[in-house]
Amino acid sequence: MSNPLLDTSDLPRFDAIEPQHAVPALEELIAAHRQKLAALLDDPNARDFQTLVVPLEEMSHELGRAWSPVSHLQSVLDDPEWRDAYNASLPLMTEYDTELSHDKRLCDAYQAVMDSMPADATPAMRMLVKQELRDFRLSGVALAEEEKARYSEIMQELATLRASFDQNVQDATDSWHFQTSTRSDVEGIPESVLKRASTDAAENGANGWWFNLDYPNYHAVMTHCGARHTREMFYTAWSTRASDQGGHEEWDNSENIEKILSLRHEAARLVGFNSFADYSLATKMAGTVAEVTEFLTELAGKCRKAAQKEIDEVRSIADGPLEAWDVAYYLEKLKQQKFAVSDEELRRYFPFAVVKRGMFSLAEKLYGVSVQEDQGVSAWHDTVHYYDIRDSQGAILGSFYTDLFARNGKRGGAWMDECVVRKNLDGEKKTPVGYLVCNFPPPDADGESHLTHTDVVTLFHEFGHMLHHLLTQVDYPSIAGINGVPWDAVELPSQFMENFAWRYEVLEECSEHCETGAPLPREIFEKLDASRHFGEALSMLRQIEFALFDFRLHAGFDPASGAKVLETLQQVRDEVAVIKYPAYNRLPHSFSHIFAGGYAAGYYSYKWAEVLAADAFGAFEESGIFDVETASRFRREILEIGGSRDFMEAYVAFRGRKPTLDALLRQSGIGKAA
Ligand SMILES: [Zn+2]
Numbered sequence: 001m002s003n004p005l006l007d008t009s010d011l012p013r014f015d016a017i018e019p020q021h022a023v024p025a026l027e028e029l030i031a032a033h034r035q036k037l038a039a040l041l042d043d044p045n046a047r048d049f050q051t052l053v054v055p056l057e058e059m060s061h062e063l064g065r066a067w068s069p070v071s072h073l074q075s076v077l078d079d080p081e082w083r084d085a086y087n088a089s090l091p092l093m094t095e096y097d098t099e100l101s102h103d104k105r106l107c108d109a110y111q112a113v114m115d116s117m118p119a120d121a122t123p124a125m126r127m128l129v130k131q132e133l134r135d136f137r138l139s140g141v142a143l144a145e146e147e148k149a150r151y152s153e154i155m156q157e158l159a160t161l162r163a164s165f166d167q168n169v170q171d172a173t174d175s176w177h178f179q180t181s182t183r184s185d186v187e188g189i190p191e192s193v194l195k196r197a198s199t200d201a202a203e204n205g206a207n208g209w210w211f212n213l214d215y216p217n218y219h220a221v222m223t224h225c226g227a228r229h230t231r232e233m234f235y236t237a238w239s240t241r242a243s244d245q246g247g248h249e250e251w252d253n254s255e256n257i258e259k260i261l262s263l264r265h266e267a268a269r270l271v272g273f274n275s276f277a278d279y280s281l282a283t284k285m286a287g288t289v290a291e292v293t294e295f296l297t298e299l300a301g302k303c304r305k306a307a308q309k310e311i312d313e314v315r316s317i318a319d320g321p322l323e324a325w326d327v328a329y330y331l332e333k334l335k336q337q338k339f340a341v342s343d344e345e346l347r348r349y350f351p352f353a354v355v356k357r358g359m360f361s362l363a364e365k366l367y368g369v370s371v372q373e374d375q376g377v378s379a380w381h382d383t384v385h386y387y388d389i390r391d392s393q394g395a396i397l398g399s400f401y402t403d404l405f406a407r408n409g410k411r412g413g414a415w416m417d418e419c420v421v422r423k424n425l426d427g428e429k430k431t432p433v434g435y436l437v438c439n440f441p442p443p444d445a446d447g448e449s450h451l452t453h454t455d456v457v458t459l460f461h462e463f464g465h466m467l468h469h470l471l472t473q474v475d476y477p478s479i480a481g482i483n484g485v486p487w488d489a490v491e492l493p494s495q496f497m498e499n500f501a502w503r504y505e506v507l508e509e510c511s512e513h514c515e516t517g518a519p520l521p522r523e524i525f526e527k528l529d530a531s532r533h534f535g536e537a538l539s540m541l542r543q544i545e546f547a548l549f550d551f552r553l554h555a556g557f558d559p560a561s562g563a564k565v566l567e568t569l570q571q572v573r574d575e576v577a578v579i580k581y582p583a584y585n586r587l588p589h590s591f592s593h594i595f596a597g598g599y600a601a602g603y604y605s606y607k608w609a610e611v612l613a614a615d616a617f618g619a620f621e622e623s624g625i626f627d628v629e630t631a632s633r634f635r636r637e638i639l640e641i642g643g644s645r646d647f648m649e650a651y652v653a654f655r656g657r658k659p660t661l662d663a664l665l666r667q668s669g670i671g672k673a674a
Contacts, residue, residue, distance in 0.1 A: 005021045005026075005066055011378075014069070014380045015378040025066055026070075030092060036055065040055060040056070041106065052113055053113060053128065061477040063093075067093060069419075071417075075437075076403055102141050107133070127646075131479065154266060162596045168242040173213045175251075178237075180208050180209055181208030187227050188224045188227075193216065194209060197211050198210075200212065218234055218238050222234065224332065239586060243586035253588075254589070265559060275557060278555075285488050285608070286608060292551055300544045303541045304541065309537070317333065323580075324581055324582060341528050343454075350455070351448045352404070353448060355451055358509035359459065361509060362500060366626065368632070369391055369397065371389055373385055374387065383407075384402065398471065399432075405442040412439055414439065419434055421480050422480040423475065423477045432480070438455075440455050448514070461498050462494065471639045474641065474644045480642045480644075486643075490609070500625070502532065538578070541578065547606070548576060551604055554601035611661055617663065618667075634654055637654035638651070638654055
């Protein structure tokens with residue numbers, strides 16, 4: 001086999017794969033898959049799980065495995081050729097994917113499998129087919145011809161409207177700037193931000209500082225700038241972007257919002273849902289519109305008193321009446337006064353090697369596994385390492401690459417991605433493999449990277465995703481690991497792991513002062529812990545406000561009366577907010593998450609997953625955070641199941657009851673005030 005990307009028998013051959021391999025490999029593979037699929041659909045005998053679903057699972061596993069290095073390498077290598085190869089391959093993948101999801105014969109074949117499912121079929125088999133049929137329904141494939149045509153017209157129109165929404169936000173943001181040469185206008189803004197602003201001024205042929213309206217600038221000004229008029233100016237510009245208040249009619253998103261909501265509603269009705277909120281919930285753990293609404297309202301109710309207390313404290317140190325553009329600034333001031341711990345001080349306690357050792361040993365303690373490096377595996381960079389996770393008998397459960405340090409051209413942020421998904425089909429078994437990618441500071445002169453505590457939390461978070469991917473015991477790739485897991489539960493294993501990075505017993509094992517070798521002192525930890533929750537009720541309430549607005553807007557849409565966007569927002573704010581918003585505030589017009597991104601009627605998921613993670617960790621708080629029995633129950637009921645079971649049922653099997661808000665409120669200190 002001359003194209004190394006087509007060799008999917010083992011790990012990707014990173015020492016041999018080149019950008020020019022991508023397109024030919026995927027073209028060849030997809031062509032072969034099209035033929036195999038046609039043969040399956042033509043064969044009337046291929047209509048049960050073994051003869052239809054298993055070969056399809058094999059195919060998608062193979063394609064996923066070939067695609068994985070292409071998508072991975074373009075994000076971690078600074079190589080224009082890889083970017084081009086990726087951009088040329090992506091359309092092949094999406095086109096094939098769309099083709100499959102719109103294949104009526106394939107949909108009918110799955111239906112035939114479901115109809116003839118034998119009595120001894122496992123729950124995983126049933127769940128897999130059920131999810132496939134659900135996705136076919138959501139893609140409109142099962143509709144009659146006329147409705148189907150309308151459905152795909154709506155989808156196309158929505159894609160255009162979403163792009164236009166985003167473009168307006170971008171244009172409105174880009175058109176604004178603030179230039180000043182007066183020191184007092186920028187008082188308090190961190191030096192790094194000012195430095196960039198002065199470079200931008202020079203580039204624009206101006207003196208002093210030149211600020212664009214990007215998020216880092218906006219955030220820095222709102223949090224740190226002592227000049228009230230500067231904060232107010234930024235706030236006004238930011239909160240009126242792409243709206244009727246923004247002074248640029250051509251970028252006003254009002255009409256886009258109306259159209260998007262109306263088309264979403266129509267599409268949801270076509271495929272048999274009451275509203276777009278119901279449609280959104282079809283792929284989520286939360287069951288009903290009422291359940292989500294109740295969840296958000298209850299959480300808001302429990303936070304409000306604590307948030308009021310926080311805002312009163314903020315008001316007590318403000319120099320004048322507290323306006324919307326003052327809150328973040330005084331909150332930060334209070335936090336600095338009360339709990340400041342410097343990142344530089346923390347870095348001395350968290351050399352990367354020590355953090356890694358402590359984190360691996362935590363996984364070993366909890367799950368009875370062992371994590372060992374395998375140095376014989378080829379990779380894409382010399383700072384990349386490869387580890388195996390083994391069970392107590394020494395058998396490999398899964399493996400992962402780590403690529404943890406920032407370098408030029410590597411995509412920013414931190415993530416976990418799949419390299420190989422677990423499968424066990426027709427006696428052929430593959431253990432899962434993943435990529436753990438972060439952007440920590442590269443090793444110093446002493447050869448060690450020094451992390452802040454925020455970095456430590458990030459590492460735990462991504463490792464939580466990794467354990468979810470690697471510890472799965474599901475045989476079918478499309479519902480193994482993180483696949484087929486409801487969208488609002490995917491962050492449970494990661495946020496759950498974060499909680500351990502906030503426990504002194506764990507940090508003690510993860511820290512070692514770079515000169516004295518002493519672990520993190522308890523006093524520093526306590527300050528850190530207090531600062532974690534400072535202002536939490538206010539920020540939680542703000543997230544709830546966004547979520548409730550998003551959800552109500554989509555659940556309550558009525559074609560007869562239109563979207564009622566601003567009325568809904570006002571209603572939500574009247575119920576929830578403790579901060580007074582100026583009348584010109586137009587949050588919806590730049591709320592890209594829900595109007596351009598994938599969070600429509602799903603913004604609540606952030607809080608939902610947080611509640612789950614806190615409640616799951618609560619079980620460990622009750623039994624002792626290293627309790628092996630609790631950990632093995634968590635592994636069995638949550639980490640191993642992928643998308644093979646109803647997630648709420650699985651959660652109840654772990655916890656003995658449905659999740660409650662108490663743990664999150666207690667852990668964040670809100671419970672006490674309420
Ligand atoms: Zn995550």
